[in-house]
Amino acid sequence: MGYPHPPHPKETVVLSQYFGDPEARTYEGWKKRGGYTALEQALSMAPGEIIEIVKESGLRGRGGAGFPTGLKWSFMPKEKTKPHYLCCNADESEPGTFKDREIMRWTPHALIEGCAIAQYAIQAEVTYIYIRGEFTEPLAIMQQALEEAYRHGILGKDAMGKKGLRLDMYIHRGAGAYICGEETALMNSIEGRRGNPRIKPPFPAAYGVFGMPTTINNVETLAAVPHIINRGAAWYKSLSLSSPKSTGTKLFSVCGHVRKPGNYEVTMGFPLGELIYDLCGGMREGRKLKACIPGGSSVPILNREETESCLLDYEGCIEKGTMLGSGGVIVFDDSADMVYQIMRLARFYAHESCAQCTQCREGTAWTVRILQRILAGEGEMKDLDLLLELAEQMTGKTICVLSDSCAAPVVSGIKKFRDEFEAYIKGARRPVTALA
Amino acid sequence: MSAAPEKAAYEPVFTGDRLKELEAIMARYPTKRAALLPALWMVQQARGWISEEAMVEVAEILDLTPAYVKGVVTFYTMYHQHPVGKHFIQVCTTTPCNLCGAEDVLAAFLKHTGCEELGATSPDGKYTVVEVECLGACGFATAVLIGDDFLENVTAEKVPEILKRYQ
Numbered sequence A: 001m002g003y004p005h006p007p008h009p010k011e012t013v014v015l016s017q018y019f020g021d022p023e024a025r026t027y028e029g030w031k032k033r034g035g036y037t038a039l040e041q042a043l044s045m046a047p048g049e050i051i052e053i054v055k056e057s058g059l060r061g062r063g064g065a066g067f068p069t070g071l072k073w074s075f076m077p078k079e080k081t082k083p084h085y086l087c088c089n090a091d092e093s094e095p096g097t098f099k100d101r102e103i104m105r106w107t108p109h110a111l112i113e114g115c116a117i118a119q120y121a122i123q124a125e126v127t128y129i130y131i132r133g134e135f136t137e138p139l140a141i142m143q144q145a146l147e148e149a150y151r152h153g154i155l156g157k158d159a160m161g162k163k164g165l166r167l168d169m170y171i172h173r174g175a176g177a178y179i180c181g182e183e184t185a186l187m188n189s190i191e192g193r194r195g196n197p198r199i200k201p202p203f204p205a206a207y208g209v210f211g212m213p214t215t216i217n218n219v220e221t222l223a224a225v226p227h228i229i230n231r232g233a234a235w236y237k238s239l240s241l242s243s244p245k246s247t248g249t250k251l252f253s254v255c256g257h258v259r260k261p262g263n264y265e266v267t268m269g270f271p272l273g274e275l276i277y278d279l280c281g282g283m284r285e286g287r288k289l290k291a292c293i294p295g296g297s298s299v300p301i302l303n304r305e306e307t308e309s310c311l312l313d314y315e316g317c318i319e320k321g322t323m324l325g326s327g328g329v330i331v332f333d334d335s336a337d338m339v340y341q342i343m344r345l346a347r348f349y350a351h352e353s354c355a356q357c358t359q360c361r362e363g364t365a366w367t368v369r370i371l372q373r374i375l376a377g378e379g380e381m382k383d384l385d386l387l388l389e390l391a392e393q394m395t396g397k398t399i400c401v402l403s404d405s406c407a408a409p410v411v412s413g414i415k416k417f418r419d420e421f422e423a424y425i426k427g428a429r430r431p432v433t434a435l436a
Numbered sequence B: 001m002s003a004a005p006e007k008a009a010y011e012p013v014f015t016g017d018r019l020k021e022l023e024a025i026m027a028r029y030p031t032k033r034a035a036l037l038p039a040l041w042m043v044q045q046a047r048g049w050i051s052e053e054a055m056v057e058v059a060e061i062l063d064l065t066p067a068y069v070k071g072v073v074t075f076y077t078m079y080h081q082h083p084v085g086k087h088f089i090q091v092c093t094t095t096p097c098n099l100c101g102a103e104d105v106l107a108a109f110l111k112h113t114g115c116e117e118l119g120a121t122s123p124d125g126k127y128t129v130v131e132v133e134c135l136g137a138c139g140f141a142t143a144v145l146i147g148d149d150f151l152e153n154v155t156a157e158k159v160p161e162i163l164k165r166y167q
């Protein structure tokens, strides 16, 4: 539900049912709400059976890339010759996205249960939950929940009373670096290294954290797993306006210029326009929708028409030339200065570039400089071409896609809001100098 | 003849209970190196920042070189390489917060803390204000972190009231 707002009738509340309910945070409270029954059931199955159910459900990764979860799990070696690891990605740093934070704050045991099921399915002895350093409150809540889970025998030796089964789960706290959300950078960070992404292949299922077979999943992905085990793959698949390609519910974090920002849970295929105008209460008094980034700051910007006709699932977003990404919906009304805000996004990427790749290190920095020049009233028309050329050089050429992510809002922004860039260049708009 | 004032001897962070705690953390990983981020957090919690001497100490415990440890410290923005004010204030100004007035919030913090500029500590040593990128709470703009306290929905008007709680 759109915590802190009451559930809207158009929502399909699964993951967010207990948001705002502090009792659900505790082990007892979670048990009372049906907690850990899915884990119990899962442990009575063979690991392969669980993977089949998750495959059948159509669940796709909620961290951004949308990779089918069951398929990812099936890449792990079946024959165990080495330790296996599960990493839970709770680094949530993509501007516009704040759903994993709410899952950890209100339903920490849902995440632990999801991790435990996944851990058993891929035959991993250890799960590392990588929480971004700034999430002080989710960290404390997760720590407490983990202690409870150990105390009640959910984790540790003979987990869930199953003789010989050992499930260990530890939190690894990040220390301020967006790039550590990228899966291979995250593994380096767990290993005590700088968070530089690794060249792939090898892929994590073959050579992951500590060089061992590893699966990495997002918080929301893992939190959905207990529901799928409890209610079945067919039920999950039916929760969609666009099954079978995009199934289930998804949390959309809505922020920016809407009356009621928050996390809204709807089924895949839900119309973006309805999300903004109905669930989020629409625009502020006297304001009109101008633009929207539907999937976190790394995806192309939509204009008003595209926003109002976009369906929220993997395919619907692609149809509009953007991506579902992490489901971080950033809404801009007609008071927003698109040039300034795009510069601010580019500055984010320039700050967060790990600087390994020349195209990314130089490209993000130059993008910011050129945009600031335009904002200062010192730009020329050819700067727009320069930005597009630079973006081209930054796309598809680097170790990870942070570089592409910086280019996406710039290219789509110039395409859709060119008049705003030109207004600065032609002197029709008062120059602004950016902070810092 | 008066002797030159002696530099205060470095007092190790990892002794007694803290060393035990670090050893327990090391047991969670197959390598010693993996305990580096947690060890650095412990140093920062104990001392407020991470000095060169502390890096040497951590390096020795984890069988790493001081240069390696420094390389890691400098990668992560949350580790302080210098002492900071008693209250470390991080204001998010990335796009979603920015749309909701984050730059005014930042300006208000600078003004009301007496900090001359971003990253500088106020003359009374109480505050350091920095601008940070997305804190992962964009629906509660403006997001601000003061020490370990995560504040939501901060507006420029609320800043003086908030600062009264951090003296």
Ligand SMILES: Cc1cc2nc3c(=O)[nH]c(=O)nc-3n(C[C@H](O)[C@H](O)[C@H](O)COP(=O)(O)O)c2cc1C
Pocket: A060, A061, A062, A063, A064, A065, A066, A067, A069, A089, A090, A091, A092, A093, A094, A178, A179, A180, A181, A182, A183, A184, A216, A217, A218, A219, A221, A222, A400, A401, A402
């Ligand atoms: C620069 C960058 C940052 C990322 N940040 C995150 C993040 O904060 N959280 C996350 O779950 N995935 C993030 N991802 C995606 C991960 O690499 C990975 O695909 C994901 O965690 C896999 O989990 P899933 O299959 O459950 O989505 C990021 C990717 C890139 C390239």
Ligand code: SF4
Pocket: A179, A196, A197, A352, A353, A354, A355, A356, A357, A358, A360, A361, A398, A399, A400, A401, A402, A403
């Ligand atoms: S694209 Fe950028 S962030 Fe990604 S590995 Fe290269 S330099 Fe680092």
Ligand code: FES
Pocket: A095, A096, A097, B092, B093, B094, B095, B096, B097, B098, B133, B134, B135, B136, B137, B138, B139, B141, B142, B143
């Ligand atoms: S932009 Fe401020 S918390 Fe995300």
